Amino acid sequence: MKINLNSIIIGAGPSGIGCMLALRRAGIDKVLLLEGNTVGSSFKRWPKQMRLITPSFYGNPFFCTDLNAISPNTSPADHSKKEHISGSEYADYLSAIVNHYNLNIRENEKALEITPNSTGFSVKTAKANYNATTLIWAGGEFLNPKLGNFDGNEFCTHSSEFNDWKDYKHDEAFIIGGYESGIDAAYNLINLNKKVTLLSSDQPWNSKSLDPSETLSPYTRERLLEIIESYPNRLSLIGNSRVVRIKKISSKYIIHTSSGKLFESDQKPISATGFHSALNPIKKLWEWNGSIPKFTNDDESTLYPGLYYSGPSLVHRGSKFCFIYKFRGRFGVIARSIAKRIDYPYNHKEIETHRGFLIDDLECCTKCDCAVESKDTKIVDSDDLDINPSTMN
Ligand SMILES: Cc1cc2nc3c(=O)[nH]c(=O)nc-3n(C[C@H](O)[C@H](O)[C@H](O)COP(=O)(O)OP(=O)(O)OC[C@H]3O[C@@H](n4cnc5c(N)ncnc54)[C@H](O)[C@@H]3O)c2cc1C
Structure with a gap:
């Protein structure tokens, strides 16, 4: 059976569902979303203790739409x-939206093969074949963990493999990576009475960058300060120490760093080294600049017009759109572009723009002139304090 659609969306996370709602607001029908698991399944896999770092607040009627909302009327x-x-x-919030708007979503139906053809794209699943004029890939990053760019990374456990930090039974932990996931893991383990050594290639906790995608969020930095103050002997925070190799010698894991220091761990280190691009599963349909995918001004593949991407792996002018409030600004751009492709009028620019769902001024959202001098609250590394219990001679 072949089903013909205006658009097919892959992935029922915030980007896929958000795009579906933007298409609905634009009046575009015959849209289907395929989800390989269940709605919001990436969020259901988060460690129990983890929270969205971006705050939520209901400011929608004043055009300050909740930062984590995926449509102007929800929060x-x-x-x-x-x-x-x-x-x-958050997964509950997504399910509530799906039910409220009665969205055409098929769960447990994974897209196995996507093939461009003369009329658009065909998608094969274990249950059916679909044909659509346009396709939005919203497959997410969470299923593509990155173990770290060093020899011996197979000796690590990725932070996304923990469903509950209470399952970590050892008294000490080594964490590789000092950004959001690394500090979040450290915060939770320290609150569970563990001793943590955190190794980072730089010092994100003291970054002066204005872009929240490049520096620690205020929420995470605040929690880092809280554990440093409350439990000064439980955290060794070691910046400017890139891990270059891990060797396993009998039952020990030996961690080599760029600073020349060696660390010894009795347990597998936890790698909090991020995720690969969400576009990796459809790599061949995209043009790449090294590990960065290229996008048209409408977030399409430069190789296959009509194939769109929505989500945190979007990059324009060197800026990452890795938060919901950033990539949702492109839902309207995609809806407008699809409307044009199927010859449908699109008159929603003003409304969508005011609410943060159609941002097409890339000059504005990839550059910030609003720098004001920040209060200097430098966090001092454990190395500088001479607290470094885990180094080897
Ligand atoms: C640990 C972590 C914390 C984060 N915290 C924040 C935060 O606080 N605030 C913020 O704004 N952002 C945060 N992010 C960014 C986050 O990636 C996005 O906000 C969000 O998860 C991205 O949404 P998505 O819809 O692109 O992907 P996902 O939510 O991962 O959804 C993708 C969906 O696609 C499905 N899928 C994949 N392949 C297929 C296939 N072949 N066929 C069918 N379905 C498929 C998956 O099952 C999944 O349900 C965080 C990310 C991580 C990893």
């Missing part, structure tokens, strides 16, 4: 009555 803060929402609460 995760309103839904969960919380500011920093857990993964399972």
Whole structure:
């Protein structure tokens, strides 16, 4: 059976569902979303203790749409009555939207093969074949963990493999990576009475960057300061120490760093080294600049017009759109582009723009002139304090 559609969307996370709603607002019909698992499944896999670092607040009627909302009329803060929402609460918010708007989503139906053809794209699943004029890939990054760019990375456990930090049974942990996931893991393990050594190639906790995609969020930095103050002997925070190799010698893991220091761990180190691009599973349909995918001004593949990407791996002018409030600004751009492709009028620019769902001024959102001098609250590394219990001679 072949089904013909205006658009097919792959992935029922915030980007896929958000795009589906933007298409609905634009009046575009015959849209289907395929989800290989269940709605919001990436969020359901988050460690139990993890929270969205971007705060939620219901400011929608004043055109300050909740930072984590995927449509102008909904708010995760309103839904969960919380500011920093857990993964399972965010998945509940997504499910509530799907039910409320009665969205055409097929769960447990994974896209196995995507093939461009003369009329658009065909998608093969284990249950059916679909044909659509346009396709939006919203497959997410969470299923593509990056173990770290060093020899012996196979000796690490990736941070995304933990569903609950209480499952970590050892008294000490080595964490590789000092950005959001690394500090989040350290915060939770330290609150569970563990001793943590955190190794980072730079010092994100003291970064002066204005872009939240390049520096620690205020929420995470605040929690880092909290554990440093409350438990000064539990955290060794070691910046400017890139891990270059891990060797396993009998039952020990020996961690070599760029600074020449060696660390010895009795357990597998935890690698909090991020994720590969969400476009990796459809790599061949995209043009790449090294590990960075190239996009048209409408977030399409430069190789296959009509094939769009929505989500955190979007990059324009060297800036990452890796937060919901960033990539949702492109839902309207994609909806407008699809409307044009199927010859449908699109008159929504003003409304969508005011609410943050159609940002097409890339000059504005990839450059910030609003720098004001920040208060200097430098976090001092453990090396500089001479607290470094885990080094080898
Ligand atoms: C640990 C972590 C913390 C984060 N915290 C924040 C935060 O606080 N605030 C923020 O704004 N952003 C945060 N992000 C960024 C985050 O990636 C995005 O906000 C969000 O998860 C991206 O949404 P998505 O819809 O692109 O991907 P996902 O939510 O991962 O959804 C992708 C969906 O696609 C499905 N899928 C994949 N392949 C197929 C296939 N072949 N066929 C069918 N379905 C498929 C998956 O099952 C999944 O359900 C965080 C990310 C991570 C990893």
